[in-house]
């Protein structure tokens with residue numbers, strides 16, 4: 001088991017938007033090392049390795065891909081990028097530094113990340129294994145023990161009934177006034193129930209922190225190689241673009 005784990009971590013896919021990766025690497029690796037240290041006291045070596053593998057698989061590519069899609073949308077939507085920069089600068093002026101508390105209290109940053117995860121749910125479907133016979137209310141459809149049920153998260157996130165103009169990037173869908181316009185079960189980027197993603201808080205913190213740090217330093221724009229619109233690979237478990245999301249980073253202090 002150890003072989004494949006560490007081969008996997010060495011031979012990861014090519015970076016999609018180069019400049020945002022080092023920060024994410026650092027956050028994910030600190031988190032990963034903390035977990036190994038913590039679990040090593042309570043479990044045997046095999047379990048430690050299993051947990052380490054799970055954190056790499058579930059926690060690494062998910063955050064960096066979300067960050068890439070978020071920066072891609074901010075590059076294509078300059079007005080949204082400007083508004084977010086203003087909010088970040090105001091928060092920085094008020095708090096003096098960008099820390100955990102600051103990134104979580106900027107409403108527009110939260111809306112931008114939530115809209116990124118709506119358009120680009122990294123795991124586009126959820127699956128569940130049926131253990132008890134169950135009739136779907138008001139229908140003849142019965143689920144039998146042993147069946148697998150797939151929940152099409154991508155389809156729900158692009159359903160016009162819940163998200164009008166689903167191809168548009170509209171962070172305001174998640175504002176306090178609008179967030180009740182769709183049922184909570186139509187938006188599931190981290191899943192739901194007892195098997196919900198255990199890394200949600202960590203994923204949101206690292207994505208928000210990385211976007212904030214980058215926007216405070218750079219103006220991000222599309223370049224000639226930027227794929228518009230983005231297309232997704234048809235195979236694979238996670239949502240991956242067919243072409244690299246190349247973007248231009250210009251130092252905003254010059």
Ligand code: HEM
Pocket residue numbers: 031054055058059060062063066117121122123126127188189190191192193194195196197198199200202203204
């Ligand atoms: C933007 C980033 C992330 C997204 C979109 C995401 C999404 C998801 C989703 C959809 C599931 C399945 C939930 C379900 O079936 O109901 C899941 C499970 C899981 N995630 Fe994440 N995840 C992210 C980041 C992370 C991070 C950073 C970690 C750990 C550091 C992590 C650890 C896990 C684990 C361990 C599970 C399995 C939980 C279980 O089966 O009980 N994820 N994630």
